[in-house]
Amino acid sequence: MTNHSETTGPFENGDIAGREPLDEPSAHDTQVTLRTPAELADALPYLLGYRPEDSIVLVALHDRGGRGRFGGRARLGIPAGADDWKEAVQQLVRGLVTSSERRGKRPEQMVAYVCREPGRGETGRDVMLRLKPLVELLRTECGDLDAPVVEALCISDGRFWSYSCAVEGCCPDDGTPMGLPGTSVLAAAATYAGIQVRGTLRELRVRLLPWETSAALEQEIALDAAGMSLVPRILDDAARQSVAEETLDLAERIIHRFAAAAPVSGTHPADLRDDELLNHDEAATLILGLQDRTTRDQAAAWMEGDEAGPALRLWRALARRCVGPYGEHAAAPLTLAGWVAWSTGDELEAREALAMALGADPDYLFARLLHQACNEGLDPESVRRCLRAERAGRARTERAEQTDQAEEAAPGTPSDAVVADPGAAAPADGRDGDRASRTGGPRRRRRTRAAEGGDGRSRSSRAEDARRRSGGSHPQSPAGGPSRPGSAKPDGMRARAGEASRDIAAAAGPRETEGDG
Numbered sequence: 001m002t003n004h005s006e007t008t009g010p011f012e013n014g015d016i017a018g019r020e021p022l023d024e025p026s027a028h029d030t031q032v033t034l035r036t037p038a039e040l041a042d043a044l045p046y047l048l049g050y051r052p053e054d055s056i057v058l059v060a061l062h063d064r065g066g067r068g069r070f071g072g073r074a075r076l077g078i079p080a081g082a083d084d085w086k087e088a089v090q091q092l093v094r095g096l097v098t099s100s101e102r103r104g105k106r107p108e109q110m111v112a113y114v115c116r117e118p119g120r121g122e123t124g125r126d127v128m129l130r131l132k133p134l135v136e137l138l139r140t141e142c143g144d145l146d147a148p149v150v151e152a153l154c155i156s157d158g159r160f161w162s163y164s165c166a167v168e169g170c171c172p173d174d175g176t177p178m179g180l181p182g183t184s185v186l187a188a189a190a191t192y193a194g195i196q197v198r199g200t201l202r203e204l205r206v207r208l209l210p211w212e213t214s215a216a217l218e219q220e221i222a223l224d225a226a227g228m229s230l231v232p233r234i235l236d237d238a239a240r241q242s243v244a245e246e247t248l249d250l251a252e253r254i255i256h257r258f259a260a261a262a263p264v265s266g267t268h269p270a271d272l273r274d275d276e277l278l279n280h281d282e283a284a285t286l287i288l289g290l291q292d293r294t295t296r297d298q299a300a301a302w303m304e305g306d307e308a309g310p311a312l313r314l315w316r317a318l319a320r321r322c323v324g325p326y327g328e329h330a331a332a333p334l335t336l337a338g339w340v341a342w343s344t345g346d347e348l349e350a351r352e353a354l355a356m357a358l359g360a361d362p363d364y365l366f367a368r369l370l371h372q373a374c375n376e377g378l379d380p381e382s383v384r385r386c387l388r389a390e391r392a393g394r395a396r397t398e399r400a401e402q403t404d405q406a407e408e409a410a411p412g413t414p415s416d417a418v419v420a421d422p423g424a425a426a427p428a429d430g431r432d433g434d435r436a437s438r439t440g441g442p443r444r445r446r447r448t449r450a451a452e453g454g455d456g457r458s459r460s461s462r463a464e465d466a467r468r469r470s471g472g473s474h475p476q477s478p479a480g481g482p483s484r485p486g487s488a489k490p491d492g493m494r495a496r497a498g499e500a501s502r503d504i505a506a507a508a509g510p511r512e513t514e515g516d517g
Contacts, residue, residue, distance in 0.1 A: 037171075039186065041153050041160040042179055044113055046190045047073055049348050050198040054078050055115045056088070056134070058096050058142075060107035061150070071107055072100050078116060078134070085134050093141040099376065110142045112152040124157035124175055135163050204352050207271055208319045208334060216323040219280050223326050226284035234292055244298075247289025251299055251314065254278060254286075258310035274317045283321040290318070290332040296366070300336060301391045303343040303384060312340040319353075322360075331361035339370055343380045350374050 034040055045051045047059055047070065056078055060071035074096040079088050093110075100107050114131045118124055131154055139149045152163040159175030190197070198204065211219065233239040257277055264270050290296050302311035315337035322330035338353035351374055357367035373383070 034186070037151060037153060037160065037162045037165070038176060038179070040111060040151060041113075041155055042186055044115075044155070045197045046186060046195055048075065049196070050204070051200050052113070052115045053117065053200050053202060055113075056092055056138070057113040057115065058092055058138070059111045059113075060096060060100050060105075060147070061109040061111060062105055063108045071105055072096055072103075074099075078114065078131075082133065086137055089134070089137045089141050093138065093145060093147075097145050097147060103377065107147045109150045110138075110147050112138045112142075112149045113155060114153075115155045118157050124154075124159045125161070125173065127156040128154040128161045128175070132163065198348070201352060203267075204349060205356065207267060207316055208337065208353055208356055210323045210327060210330065211320055215280075219283065219321050220324045220326070222280035222284040223287065223321075223323075226281065226288050230285065230288045234288075240292070243289055244292060244295040247286060247292075247295050248298055250282060250289075251286055251302075254282060254314055255302060255307060255310045258313050259306065270313075271316070271320070274313050275320070278314070278317050278321075280321075283318055286314075287318055287322060287326065287329050287333065290336070291329060293366075296332050296336065297387075297390070298394075300339055301387045303340050303387065308340050308344050312337055312344070315340065319356075328361050331357045331364040331367060334360060335364065335367040335370065338367065338374075339383075342370065342374050343384060347374060 034043055044057065048057065052075060054077055055075050057073065057075045059073050062069045062071045074092055076088055076092045079085055097107060112135060114134060116127050116131065118127050135152045135154070138152065142149045150164070154161045154163065155178070156175075158178050160178060161175045162171055165171050210216065230243060233243050254277070258274060261273060261277055264273050290299060299311075302308065315333045318333035319330045319337060322328075322333070334353050334357035338350045338357060341347075341353060342350035351371065354367050354371040354374065357364055358371060361367075370383075373380075
């Protein structure tokens, strides 16, 4: 786009993949007309919701009355080697065009950005010249798909350069200085529309990365100790459910603890506060307990209302505790963090957390399905409905068991009826035998096993549900365990996809349903 062109953008579309704009503008939309490359350069953080670093960004334009209207956006990191640029460009361009077509709005044109800070001894102009072949690849690929690039900008070292301006002497060789953040008309309009611009993706990822402080060694020792006791119990069918109950009870207590904590300003102080509220042993117990897919699926139900904020803080804190050889274990808390962020409307953090989960474990199906659904613009409400239904089902099971227990504990009922052997001889009149054949046998066996869990707490619904759902995929102890218990996931802890993964697959259409949950 040159100085003689313009585009109008709605500010309801601030995510990376971007929902396509409505066919007609709403009366409540904030409209800003961008006429110059300077205004387009200033717009980039507001289009994405953060300030991109080391990135290729494409923004789709849709024609409306001779003016371009912003559509979907896509970002990809600039590959370190120039040999990989062509493949990256094809992935980025085709991905954006395909996702736009899926929503019924094929881009007519594109605006391209390349963003990279100078290295040692470099200037911004050096960066601009070095990335020029990358921009030419973008132009060629977009042109091949009939979506020509009408403006291409390089942003580096607080300045920008236009690759599209052919007017001699129009653009300074050393680039044009960017305006001060927050001082433009666009910034004012974004503030009025409620658009928040965060820092960089690096600052967002720091909140989810494992500790690299001296405390990391203490956390690793706690994970080793927890692995010695928890992993054998998780692999034991008889004890597995008690581990799930203990994990969920502990998570619930810490969520309440986080909710009661005094608020602090700033993300870094807030994360430090949460780290202080969670001790090493608690973190180790939760990290290992959440490796069980049914436990993780039940934890995913803390996704909305007053529970969501403290739950998201807990999952972030647990991701930071997956230190040393426990990096792969971060897939579970990172996926939960991504899910809660998506459920509460923060698609930016959702994508980053889910991408990091796949980085920790590329085969983690729950993360892969959520990441795909988020990128394709699916409504998380479809997943929330499935999880609410599962939660309600567990509550019904708990009420039914409480009713059965009350009936069998009524006066006149033998005290040993709860643990009676269903194969024992019935009384002569047959009445108790009939009762056992109708209701008593299986239920008594289930209650017996729950009692053997030993804690007597109020999670019988979770125990029963997980028992029913885990049938047919019980873990088998590996032939040879890891040298450090818990530091590598035993084969038995790599179960098939959980209920939540199947729910997402059903909501998204035909998908893979096998693999690590």
